[in-house]
Amino acid sequence: MKDEKKQSKLDAVVVGAGFSGLYMLLKLREAGLKTRLYEAGEGIGGTWYWNRYPGARCDVPSLQYSYAFDEDLQQEWNWPERYSAQGDILNYIQHVADRFDLMKDIQLSTRVKAAIYDDIDKKWLIDTEKEKVESRFCIMATGCLSSANLPTYTGLNDFKGRTFHTGNWPKTKVDFSGKIVGVIGTGSSAIQSIPEIAKEAGHLYVFQRTPNFSVPAENKIVDEALEKKIKANYEEFRKEWATKPFAYDLKVNEGKATSASKEELLVEYEKRWKDGGLMFLGAFSDLLLDKAANDTAANFIRGKIEKIVTDPKVAQMLMPDHFVGCKRLCADSGYYDTFNRDNVTLLDISSNSIDTFSEKGIYLSSGKHVMLEDVVLATGFDAMTGALDKINIVGKDKISLKEKWKEGPVSYLGLGISGFPNLFHVAGPGSPSVLTNMLVSIQQHVEWITDCISWMDKKGFSKIEASREAEVGWVTHVNEVADLTVYPLCNSWYLGANIPGKPRQFMPYVGGFPPYVEKCNDVANKDYEGFHLS
Ligand code: N01
Numbered sequence: 001m002k003d004e005k006k007q008s009k010l011d012a013v014v015v016g017a018g019f020s021g022l023y024m025l026l027k028l029r030e031a032g033l034k035t036r037l038y039e040a041g042e043g044i045g046g047t048w049y050w051n052r053y054p055g056a057r058c059d060v061p062s063l064q065y066s067y068a069f070d071e072d073l074q075q076e077w078n079w080p081e082r083y084s085a086q087g088d089i090l091n092y093i094q095h096v097a098d099r100f101d102l103m104k105d106i107q108l109s110t111r112v113k114a115a116i117y118d119d120i121d122k123k124w125l126i127d128t129e130k131e132k133v134e135s136r137f138c139i140m141a142t143g144c145l146s147s148a149n150l151p152t153y154t155g156l157n158d159f160k161g162r163t164f165h166t167g168n169w170p171k172t173k174v175d176f177s178g179k180i181v182g183v184i185g186t187g188s189s190a191i192q193s194i195p196e197i198a199k200e201a202g203h204l205y206v207f208q209r210t211p212n213f214s215v216p217a218e219n220k221i222v223d224e225a226l227e228k229k230i231k232a233n234y235e236e237f238r239k240e241w242a243t244k245p246f247a248y249d250l251k252v253n254e255g256k257a258t259s260a261s262k263e264e265l266l267v268e269y270e271k272r273w274k275d276g277g278l279m280f281l282g283a284f285s286d287l288l289l290d291k292a293a294n295d296t297a298a299n300f301i302r303g304k305i306e307k308i309v310t311d312p313k314v315a316q317m318l319m320p321d322h323f324v325g326c327k328r329l330c331a332d333s334g335y336y337d338t339f340n341r342d343n344v345t346l347l348d349i350s351s352n353s354i355d356t357f358s359e360k361g362i363y364l365s366s367g368k369h370v371m372l373e374d375v376v377l378a379t380g381f382d383a384m385t386g387a388l389d390k391i392n393i394v395g396k397d398k399i400s401l402k403e404k405w406k407e408g409p410v411s412y413l414g415l416g417i418s419g420f421p422n423l424f425h426v427a428g429p430g431s432p433s434v435l436t437n438m439l440v441s442i443q444q445h446v447e448w449i450t451d452c453i454s455w456m457d458k459k460g461f462s463k464i465e466a467s468r469e470a471e472v473g474w475v476t477h478v479n480e481v482a483d484l485t486v487y488p489l490c491n492s493w494y495l496g497a498n499i500p501g502k503p504r505q506f507m508p509y510v511g512g513f514p515p516y517v518e519k520c521n522d523v524a525n526k527d528y529e530g531f532h533l534s
Helices: 019-030 071-076 086-099 188-200 224-232 234-241 262-275 277-282 291-308 312-317 438-459 468-482 513-525
Strands: 006-015 035-038 112-118 123-128 131-140 162-165 180-184 203-208 214-216 330-332 344-348 354-358 361-364 369-371 374-377 392-394 423-425 464-466 531-533
Touching (some): 006 019, 006 112, 019 086, 019 131, 019 438, 071 234, 180 188, 214 262, 214 277, 224 234, 262 277, 291 312, 312 344, 423 438, 438 513, 464 468
Parallel strands (some): 006 035, 006 131, 112 392, 131 423, 162 374, 180 203
Antiparallel strands (some): 112 123, 123 131, 354 361, 361 369, 464 531
16 A cells, blocks of 8 residues: 655754754754654653643752753743742643744654664655655764653553553643542652642552652742842852762762761761652762662661651651662652551562552452542653664664664763664663763753754764774773763662663763763864764
8 A cells, every 4th residue: 555644854953852852853943854743742842841740840949950052041930949840841842842932843743653774865764654765864862861760560451540650641631639649659649649639639558669768858838048149140050050970069078988977977867858858869979879878878768767657667767778869869849748548558579569459449459449539650661772762763783673672772971872873862871871960961962963964974984883992992981980880779760770671781871971962072182082983
């Protein structure tokens, strides 16, 4: 049958309309490339479009979690809160798209199904649901946490109540008033949504497999004096924040927990707990590097849980026994306190696991049936590689990316992949991405990619491809650095450990944002060392 799809020829295709894709579109357009962005969703915003669950908000301060590329934009925008709620971030993203007239080059509701490289004509053949496109470059801005992890419980489809995943939440408000609700999972999404759902629900059951460390977010309205101070010198502040390991103003104490006295530990942890947010991770310079140092932080948080939660058995169940930060530290608003409510019950599914769903709830392996009207799957994502796995990406040697990455993702700087010429990945595995302020990492990648393409055009190159040696060397380095920290010591999505059968490999680069930028700049200054150009 004749393929009736529209055919287009472009210089660049961008996949995904989150913060990465939108800025990528803007920069490539400015560089003179005929560019089009394809987005599966009905709207733009990526993470902030899909994650509309109650309580969803950012854990990086809003004045830093925003684009830095336009002085007028950063001056005119006013953030209402210290940590922005999902809706406010989505409004900002829409404002940016309107202000820079991006929508005209964005095609919504169009999933990219395949991208196949044609090595003879040096172009990507991209197949979307509606259109076939030929393009010199293909830029994957598909997000690190965009492919939902949906558990495959027996009987889930038979459940007659409503089922939601936090990462694919309905656009209209979900009313839990008086309902018997079950939340499965206790990661960041659960920890933000549980206190909100508990306020509405008739009864809330929390199904916990692994407890998580959380610190109070201490969200509040934006401090006007601070906003004024930052806006008076935004560029300088941004420059300074980019010199920090996490690419934002997370102040790391130079002192070590292992050489601090009990009193010093307590003073520092209390101060950080009171200030709120992920600043807690900077309490001591060895917190993420040394097990004994980390234990001091873990004990402090466990002590807080013991004080906040009135039922000692529940408090005990909520106490994690892993290292602080090796699963992403959560920032909450009243999470532990929620377990003091009469309408909230914590169920430990590590010892008494979910057996099957029934039409009216969940059977645990003990035989106990928990009656439910609504189920919220706060079960996270197939992180960093999941979104790419859904697209049939085939490189120059007819090998798919899924096949190439079957033992774990291998790429050069998280930007380019050997065997996949002219394909770039924004904030891919092997880059600092999820361990930093994403907005800063995204902008650095987008600008690096744009500079690279402009340089190629100037020099008359039509093809760029990471060398096998460069990507192997880089991934070895990424793993070596991770092994110096506590990060690989628990079962996190950073390692792919949350997805059955996914190879265990530490995916983000933990060496810090500044050294990573230095490496990227060095590669560019040496005429893209580690890449083959032709
Ligand atoms: O996902 P998660 P998330 N049966 O993977 C459990 C960012 N984020 O959506 O730990 C039962 O962290 C799983 O249990 P276990 C942030 O980077 C940021 O919460 O695997 N349980 C875990 O408890 C974050 O880290 C914010 O044993 C199952 C939970 O589900 C990342 O997104 C807010 C299960 C999943 O936790 C992901 O967070 C929200 C199963 N089959 C998200 N499968 C901010 O604050 C999984 N679980 C900015």
